Each structure stands twice: as C-alpha cells, then as structure tokens.
Amino acid sequence: MLTASALSCVRGERRLFAGLDLAVGPGEWLHVQGENGAGKTSLLRILAGLSPAAEGEIRWQGEPIRALAEEYRRHLLFLGHHGAVKEDLTPLENLTLAAQLDSTALDEVEALTALARFGLRGREDLAVRFLSAGQKRRVLLARLAVRKATLWILDEPFTALDVKAVEMLSGLIVEHVTQGGIAILTSHQSIPLPNGKILKVGS
C-alpha cells in the first residue's frame, strides 16, 4: 500500500502541484495523467524517493519512505525516461548486470526467456547500440519480467513500442497487478486495463 498526503512540488519559481493525495493498494494500478510539463515525471521521481517533495509525506505500508530507505527500494522498480541500458553491452549482459545491481538472483535461462518474450531472441549477444529505439526499450522492459518487485513506477512505458510490444507490456502489467502488485504509470494514451485509478496532475 502506497499512500501520499498533501504532496507539493516546486520547480524553480513555479509550483507544479500542491495538496496532492493518493493511495494505491495491492492489486491496483494508478494512471497519472496531465499535460506536458504538468509535473508527472516530477511526481514519479518524488514517489520513487529520487527527489524530495517540497511538502507532504509518502508512506509505504504505513511507514514513511525516508525512514524505510533501503527496505523500500527493495520493493521498488523505477523505469524513467532514460533507459539505464548500456549501449556497449549486449541485452543479456544488461539484464544480468541490472539484476545483480538489484541484488536479485537471475540465471541465464531466466534472462534469455525474458528477452525472448520481448521478441529479442537471436539478438541477445548483439551490442545494444545496434538495436532500434523500440528494441532498446524492449530490453528495458524485459527487466519488468525478471525483477520481483511489488511496486512498479513506470514513466511513459509505452513510448517507442509497436502494437505487439504494447500488448505484451499491458499483459505484463495485468499479470503483475492480479498477483497483488502495484503499478503507477504515466501515459498520454488511455489504457484499457482493469482495476485502474486515474490521477490528474496540474490543471
């Protein structure tokens, strides 16, 4: 259960949003909507604990996330605008190194299955810089399939994906949510997935 109360965010001189409350429980997902520059990414970064909120508090299972620190991060998977994918490494290396960074065990078979699921079979050993933008994005999303995190925070996960990949990602999110996971994501498209809540930022 992730709750936030009276969040506000200030960027430079401008107040992006104020008095924002939200609560997402197990089996639910939250669609953060808003115009360009409304503060969607800022909100997600605050929720992930990457930047501090100007005011307000975020609680995970009733405890403030500042106090939980590493305990909170163990349950969290954050995917931002930047891929965190190394261009000089292969998809397989990227995936296994990311898993080791998260201190989760990932054997090669699991990693290869996840990559194959995202249509990267046969490209496991090709440096990522030779892949297309959409394929790079798929390498990133393969992490969702292997990381056992409860809370997913995804910033524009559908960008640069083709129809088939969008379907696969939607399927992955539904699977995650029905297993009692929580997902928070931003997207400009409407997403027809069950159990969703909508939060409008700025106005």
Added chain:
Amino acid sequence: MNASFASVLAIIRRDLLLAMRRKSEVLTALFFFIIVVSLFPLGIGPEPALLKKIAPGILWVAALLATMLGLARLFAPDHADGTLEQMVLSPTPLGLLIAGKIAAHWITTGLPLVLLAPVLGIQFDLNTEALGILVIALLLGTPLLSLIGAIGAALTLGLRGGGVLLSLLVLPLYVPTLIFGAGAVEMVVSGMSAAGHLSLLAAMLAMALFFAPWATTAALRIALE
C-alpha cells in the same frame, strides 16, 4: 551484506567490461603517460645527473595528468543514460556502489600506470632500489588520485564546461600526493630512507578510502535532485 558485496562486484565487472569494449579511452591515458614521460629525456638531452634528479617529479606529474584525463567520464555516461538513478534506487547502499566504481577506475587507469612506471623510469637512469620505491609509492598514490578525483567528478557532474572546472578543483587537492609520492623516490635517489614519505601516503590513502566514497555519494545525490 553478502548481497551488497555481489552488487559491488557486479559494478566493478560492468565497468571493466565497458572499458574493454571502449579500449580507446584507457589506451589514450596510457599513451599520454608514456609520451609525456619520454619527451623529457629527449628534450633535455643525455645528462644523467639532471635526469635522475627530475625523474620522480616528472613521472608523478605525468601520472597525475593521465589520471585526470578519464575523470570527467567517470560518472557522466552513467548520469546520461539513467544508470546512476538505478544505482541510487538499488537496495545496496550507494556509497558501496560508488566505491566499486572508483575501484574499477583505478584498475583501468591507475594500475596500468603502476606497471608501466618502472619501465619508463629506466630512461631516467633510476637504479633498482629507486624503481622499487617508485612502484610502491605509485601503488599507494594512484588509488588516492582516483578517490580524490571521484569527489571532483561528482561535484562537477552535469555542469557545462565541467572538464575545466574539474581540473581546477582536483589538481590542487593532488598536491600532497604529488609531494610525498615524488619525495619518496627523491629520498632513495639521494641515499635516505623513504619510509616516512610512504607512511604518510598510506595514511592519506586510509583516510581517503574512508571519506572519499562518502563525500562522492553526497555530491552525486545533490547532482541528481
């Protein structure tokens, strides 16, 4: 604790792998070191007494500048592609991961300098004893350069013209290392014991090992906010 250790090893392995894929960056620093050190005997001419006297200083200054070359790229690529964010969000404490990155930086830039220095020292007519002390001093000093440099690299992360600022910030901090590192070799050349200088280098290294990853982490957190 075990899991944290595995993450640190993963960071070191990743950075070494990346250095292997981009050999040019590592080799540039190495060739810079070799060429700068070799230019002095050529420029000064065959005067063994003079060369012997200036050798420690030249080798150390060249090592210092060669370490500087790669510093700006220590955190910049990770910052640009979002890896740094993921490191902050990793369950492993950021300080440990940063220590891993600094270790990888030393293995790719500092260690090759240590191994090359005795070969280059021969050009300056240094005897075996002096070459031995040179290697020990560099072995203690180059990790210190990586550790101090990492603080500077973190402080200038994401700044425009950060490269110049980085040199202005870090080079003065390298002065104590330079004085005691070059001093140790000079002592041996003039027939005295280098123990005092080496002990001071080791003490500085112990202090930097403790404080530098912490200071670097604090600077990186500010850069990311």
